[in-house]
Amino acid sequence: MAAARLLQAVVPRFSCFPSLGKAAPRTSQLSSRLYGTLLAPEANQQVDPNVINDKLITEPLRHPDFFNVKELFSLKDLFDARVHLGHKKGCRHRFMEPYIFGCRLDQDIIDLDQTMKHLQLALNFTAHVAYRQGIILFVCRNRQFGHLVEVTARDCGEYAHTRYWQGGLLTNAHIQYGTGVRLPDLLIFISTLNNVFEPHVAVRDAAKMNIPTVGVVDTNCNPSIITYPIPGNDDSPLAVELYCKLFKMTITRAKNKRKQMEVLYGLQNKAESS
């Protein structure tokens, strides 16, 4: 009974599975940004640069796993990194019950099969965002891993925020930073809780600003408004290092793929016009 009710709650979440075939990312604000920065097509050029850009954007969308993120991790890697270890039974959040495999000696164990699926979706989405030159912001308020997350972000060429979150950073951006600021296109939470074990303000603010979020949710976190939750441990150093490594690899892979595709279509364009 309870299981059926939980499954009903879970079904809307898993409705994204049928769309796996299309693997459509949930934001196309980037596409219009790209169109916006296009130069005006020259009169003598036969091939419309719009066509090349269209191909550049739509080509990855035709494949379910264009960037092949499945090969980056295996169930054994997750197990060795202690990703399946959750908190004690008393800390369990109601909405995390679908993702929990069981409870041993009062400690919750997260279902790694579900984690695999969610992680693949999340990494695929991150790769698509990075491919389209979106801004990615890593958020982690865990003091133990703040430096590691900042280093990861810097190595990818993306951005990080592991400090005190000032209220209006996303919602009041034009006054905080000045006009013309570009907000992040994706928020990645290595830990969705802040220092006082409450949900981080950024998940709510990102939902307000229609910014998609990817987040590692532990058994004491609320996964409801996170777009791509990844049920998993967020407290062990090994687990966090694994996540950082995976995100870094996907983002660099996606960016390199972008460069390759640009070169490819640039050559094709030259071949066609000559």
Next chain:
Amino acid sequence: MAAAVRRVLRASRGWSAALRAPEAPRAQTLRLICTTTAVQKRNIAASGPEKYTEAFIKNQIEEFNLGKRHLANMMGEDPETFTQEDVDKAIAYLFPSGLFEKRARPIMKHPTEIFPKQRAIQWGEDHRPFHFLFYTGKQSFYSLMHDIYGKLLDIQKYQDHLRGQGLLAENRKQINLIGSRWLIKEELEEMLVEKLSDHDYSMCIQLLERLVTLPCCGIEEEYVLKFRKELAIQLKKVVIEPLQYDDQGVAFSTGEGKRKTSRASAVVYDNGSGKITVNGVDYLCYFPVMQDREQLMFPFQFLDRLGKHDMVCTVSGGGRSSQAGAIRLASARALCSFITENEVEFMRQAGLLTADPRIRERKKPGQEGARRKFTWKKR
């Protein structure tokens, strides 16, 4: 709010554009759906004073250099070797000002000293911010904290490496922090071109202190010393004049002294018999009072050279006691040339080389004298 509305509208346009694109490869027109600009309008009052652009500052620098050359020509100096000190002197000459506040007087300095340091626009052509910590709001400060913590981790790794090889005990390198202080909050703000709160500043200093306590912190010494400021050396080194010799080959030395409003100048000769001449008159006649003569003889008595030196001195101003005190100081200073450094130190500790700073206190209004009040009447 407006940003969110724009996002959704752009997204919807984007989706429909993606569907339409294969059919009609024409130039995409960006129809910006206008939201209320009032919402997006910057709060002018909150943004602060008008910012100076790069072009403006460059213009100012060119004007300054040109002006400097003109000024040099006007003063008849060589424009190539016209330094900032010359500029200051020329301006003070051409625009004499009687204002007491030095900062209100006319100045001509390099624009970088006049216009406060600004932050350029933080993002590039594609609107991606340059700094990876841009979205924190305080990018310079947090990047500084990040760097310091990174260095702390490096030092710990190095220490572990040494410990593994068993060489930790010998290779301890600490940073010498004596004679310097941590930068104050204002100086750190100036360094980072960013406002800090007291909490942030204290966190930063705590992290630096923690770094300094590590045994092998010497490898990051020059980085840490960037945040230390040398304390000004308080003591001035006392310069002891060398002995001079007159035509007879007798060594002598001069000294000057003051006390209240008296000014004295003394010349002490070697190989003497204890003769003292004041203003051309013998000291016994000039100072009839015993107390004044004791003051004169004190430095010689302290050094056990009572009958060994002659002195010729001139004194003006003040009264009898202050003149005696002035001559005492002058003779003590003159004697420094004849004695060893240790004896100079003894004299200094005895108070013979210190000028007495006491002067007459002024009378205040509402009182009879400097301290004496008028008679208090109960009714």
